[in-house]
Amino acid sequence: MKNEQTPHGLSEHFSQIKSVGTITNNLNTKRTITSPFLILKNQHDQSFFVYKYQKNHRSNYSSFSFPRTTFTKKHQPTSPKRRLHKKIMAGSIDVMLRELNLESVESLPDDFDPTAVIKDHVPPVINGDKLGNGKEQVREIVLGRNVHTSCLEVTEPDDDDEVTGEREAQMASVLARYRKSLLERTKHHLGYPYNLDFDYGALSQLQHFSINNLGDPFIESNYGVHSRQFEVGVLDWFARLWELEKNEYWGYITNCGTEGNLHGILVGREVFPEGILYASSESHYSVFKAARMYRMDCEKVNTLISGEIDCEDFRAKLSLHKDKPAIINVNIGTTVKGAVDDLDLVIKTLEESGFTGRFYIHCDGALFGLMMPFVKLAPKVSFKKPIGSVSVSGHKFVGCPMPCGVQITRLEHINALSRNVEYLASRDATIMGSRNGHAPLFLWYTLNRKGYRGFQKEVQKCLRNAHYLRGRLTSAGIGAMLNELSSTVVFERPQDEEFTRKWQLACQGNIAHVVVMPNITIDKLDDFVNELIEKRAVWYKDGKRKPPCVASDIGQANCLCELHK
């Protein structure tokens, strides 16, 4: 409950306790918590008060003492309560805090343990195939358990809430605290490929509108509050980037990378209904989800140690289904290792295996689809090659407050798709119906501001910083891999889940990764590596535990475990 950000400020005393749970006072009666609490300490007798906002505030706040202390149930001191009440009505959490008579409250004691009072659910977390051998409780995937972690309950307003403004104030306090936690979490984020460095202040004037580009970007609906003019501008830019003429492409702005993959593979299936889906085992999970959703046969292809598709295995898998067309997902940057499949080799393999004219390639460029074009000597994703579609995420390298993506395909394929839609009067070529009209504005704004050159500079910075990180890790004796063309640095998984969560690292098996995005500076990387080195000294101090061997994940050459260093 204590907020580490402001060790001596008042705000730590304004503790919003989890809203679902049970509180027990020392008369052993239990109360269900349904609304936030305010914890205050009385300087005179050192007792604690828990002020509960009652549904009907006119019955005043009720207070409980903590079972672990000797303080008994007290009368509430009149003045702070009144002042509090008054300020809640004023509707501003800041004013309230300022006015709360700072002298009358102090820091909570170090041994203050809200979990002793609040019987809250233990937060569950993904374990996956992660190791749970840190000091923390072993985390596991809980399939089928519906656990409410720190959920912020929706409660019914009182009749006179509009008059008193109490509810507004309460929500403002929740939001202010939430904002603070977002600031903190944004600061320590390393593991996901999201560029958190953006400024869309100029667009805040548009947040009040319900902007919806429902349906096709190129066909206006009668609903007038849309942003198609921006969306098509963005699509044009991407079509140009991937070398497809304006009158030969179709595309739209999606909700995320998954929607792009779902769309690309669906188009492939409609072009070749009997086609078999091929994807490397390191493809994004949405590719396999698509196969299942669409009831397509799917062949998983092996990968090289780099994470790239193994075209020898691809050739072998193709030879098993020579009679059926091939639909291939090509990764322009895999999720875990940032590996880029060799598009030219994939095409060559297909043609040599006799699939000319009978294949459809979808390029999943979630992250690197937008970085690769700016890397010298990188193989090119281009519609001048026989590919069918490309997707890229908008919230990753570009940076965007909400997930989004760009999908570009050949217009001829969409025509094929649309002709089949007999039950629809209009062209229904998007996966979703109503579509977020704000995302195109964010993308349009950034593309216009940064342009090709701006992106190029950022890509170079990211690659430079990724090399720096790899260098620092290996000089510290930590096995690490960085694929050419990539800003994803893969290394041994930290032993401690707390550390992993703090830095928000994505992990798989024995490895973790940092995706170096434009908002990740050398300073931040230094902080991270320094802390990791310190922690490792503790984890592996007594020699009982050893750093994991990561040779099978990133190759012997990159592993620095006892055996391979």
Added chain:
Amino acid sequence: MKNEQTPHGLSEHFSQIKSVGTITNNLNTKRTITSPFLILKNQHDQSFFVYKYQKNHRSNYSSFSFPRTTFTKKHQPTSPKRRLHKKIMAGSIDVMLRELNLESVESLPDDFDPTAVIKDHVPPVINGDKLGNGKEQVREIVLGRNVHTSCLEVTEPDDDDEVTGEREAQMASVLARYRKSLLERTKHHLGYPYNLDFDYGALSQLQHFSINNLGDPFIESNYGVHSRQFEVGVLDWFARLWELEKNEYWGYITNCGTEGNLHGILVGREVFPEGILYASSESHYSVFKAARMYRMDCEKVNTLISGEIDCEDFRAKLSLHKDKPAIINVNIGTTVKGAVDDLDLVIKTLEESGFTGRFYIHCDGALFGLMMPFVKLAPKVSFKKPIGSVSVSGHKFVGCPMPCGVQITRLEHINALSRNVEYLASRDATIMGSRNGHAPLFLWYTLNRKGYRGFQKEVQKCLRNAHYLRGRLTSAGIGAMLNELSSTVVFERPQDEEFTRKWQLACQGNIAHVVVMPNITIDKLDDFVNELIEKRAVWYKDGKRKPPCVASDIGQANCLCELHK
């Protein structure tokens, strides 16, 4: 180009002309327009100037005269240009407008016709099975034509844009104009079920964060910038609304109604892989899209004149496939007529046909799923009945700047779904991967502020206003229908496409509809009906054209055409 909002203000002179097209001056040379223009009138000689922002601003603006006027190409007056230039550098559109020497510009003439200069593509619009018999050019669905309407091109910034601020200013001007058009369009919106009346000012502080609830709402990912605590609060509220216990439901906040239907039907298919999908012909198109995506057999069931599913036909269709389980889409408010399928009768029909234990019902409550619970005597959507899932849109009745929806299903079904996902370590039960973390905040905020009672009041207002609209239409001799439990008023389609577009009516065949949302007031409805009456007097003045007969759409009793009145 003229903005009716400010008939005498300067801003109407600051016209941003469509950025893709060709402009011809009276020397008959053509120029492609690639960036916004500023149109000014010179008070001294009454000539017009089109100021084009050159890519390299140091070469200054170029101007063209209009071919339809007699004005020849002019030198630009030095002072306004310099002032303009300077102000663009200052970066504020407002300052620029103020400084633009108001005396030197006037209203554009009434016959000013920018389309005569800008050879822009004619905006294509959905025709569907609409009648194109207005005065305007017949609109048609253009399958396969990739048309760029009024697209705002993304251009490369100049090297020194950061220094001059010119680009920022230009984008600010585009956005300011866009904002104005959104205001205007928001004001005249009647046809789509979007509540445009919301105030999320308190949430604007959170727009700067890349909030992403990737994956499952109940399983934390390592990415820390999420809003799961709000999302689960919202889901709890809906589970309570539809009477499913906390530990028995699973759900998530979707991107739109379509995602809800895609999810519900996918869950149905996973529960009954051999199941046949049944849906009334007036179901949302996403239901049929799902059938095709998922390769499911689908039976379209007839509807009654109200738009409800015809359970006699349903029974007949069921009898054709007695050997296979049934997956049924039940509409809680159809898209066009707002008809509510009789859930109890659907269940009864299934049970009488021998499908007990072999059916899965998905309730598509896109709009009315959230209104019905607040209507007295309305049949109840409840998980106490044998239904499998319910979806509702968040941007419709609730109101939200971006499309979103809520999906609630039984936890047991998700367990069945998840067990099959062998290739994933974690539970992958959502359609999308990365998920918008802002939408839960908007919903949480509104639910908390309004509560059940707030929604109840708004629903009552909507129903009252819908009755008022129906009354006004029929007293004016315009055939109209309003289903019980619905706020969707269906009536004869206006003859004129311009009128339809102005009021943003959704049309199908001979009918149009207004969906009365909380932001639609009696005043607005009066404006609309009065204008419709006026227009009809013109359209049908000479007796050559007659109002369409809508008996086959809304029933003889509701039709007021010559034959049926």
